[in-house]
Amino acid sequence: MLRTAALDGQLTDLLGQVGVVVxxxxxWGLVFAGTALFVGVxxxxxxxxxxxxxxxxxxxxxxxxxxxVLxxxxxxxxxxxxxxxxxxxxRYGRPYLDKRGGPRMQGVIARTERFYRTFGWWSVVIARFIPWGRVFVPVIAGVGRMGYARFVTANIVGALAWGVGITVIGYYAASIPGVKVLAYVIAGVFITASVIAGIRAWRLERADRAASAQADVSSAQ
Known part of the structure; x- marks a missing residue:
């Protein structure tokens, strides 16, 4: 809360000095740079x-x-x-890792792929509410070859829930005390949904492995 108040004062001073458009x-530039230019790190x-x-x-x-507009x-x-x-x-991450080809790099690739098999679409959405997640997850999604259409839809939902949602909540918080809690409710909904999706994906993957193992046994016989 103290951090928000301090930033509030700085932004108010900025608005008075440079005007609305700037x-x-x-x-917008800070939000963009936070992920695109790794400034959020x-x-x-x-x-x-x-x-x-x-x-x-x-x-x-x-x-x-x-x-x-904001x-x-x-x-x-x-x-x-x-x-x-x-x-x-x-464009750069996966080719770079593939060229190295060492066991450690291949392990990173495998873990990235398992992450998306477990959490999939929801991982991009909930990363918005996690400081380090919103910086690295989009890059990891690209490295892990997540489907472009899937990423775009998750990105749209995340941008609406986080970018639009928290900004509007801040606007109404000025006149409705306690409304900031809604931001955490939104985050909680997406995190809960991601956990459910992850458990479901894990169960499906385990079932597929069991079926594959059974098939191997049957073919060996």
Whole structure:
């Protein structure tokens, strides 16, 4: 909360100095850079939840700042940032690992593939609410050759729930005390859904392995 208040003050000062348009661009640029340029690794606080929440609060009290322009632009910036991370991972990550071909690198590739077989689509969505996750998961998804269409749909849902959702929650939090809890409810829903999906995927994978083992035994006989 103290961090959010401090960032709120900094953004308010920024808005007063540079105006509404530049304020939009700074918020959107930070959200984009947080994943696309790995800035979130070094300064997760100023590219993550607190930034979105504080910008929403400012929009509620500042004249000229349209909450929907701010929130939709934030969602688009979040979406584009993850797209860049995914494409970089797909273009450079996996070929780089394949060329090395050592057991350690192959182990990383195998673990990445198992991660997506377990959590799949939901892993991209819930990563939005995890500081390190939203930086690395898009790249790992690209490295792990996650289907592009699957990634895009998960990215859209994550960008809406996180980028648009938390910004709008911040806006209403200025007039409705305690509404910030909704941000954690949203995160909890997605995390719970991901756990259920992961358990289901794990059971299916175990069943497939058992069936394959049985088939091998039968063919050997």
């Amino acid at each position: 304020f939009y661009l700074v918020v 070094f300064v997760p606080f100023v590219t993550g939840d607190s930034l979105l929440f504080a910008s929403g609060i400012i929009a509620a009290g500042a004249s000229g700042v349209d909450i929907w 929130a939709i632009g934030t969602g688009i910036a979040a979406f584009l940032g993850d797209q860049v991370g995914f494409l970089l991972g797909r």
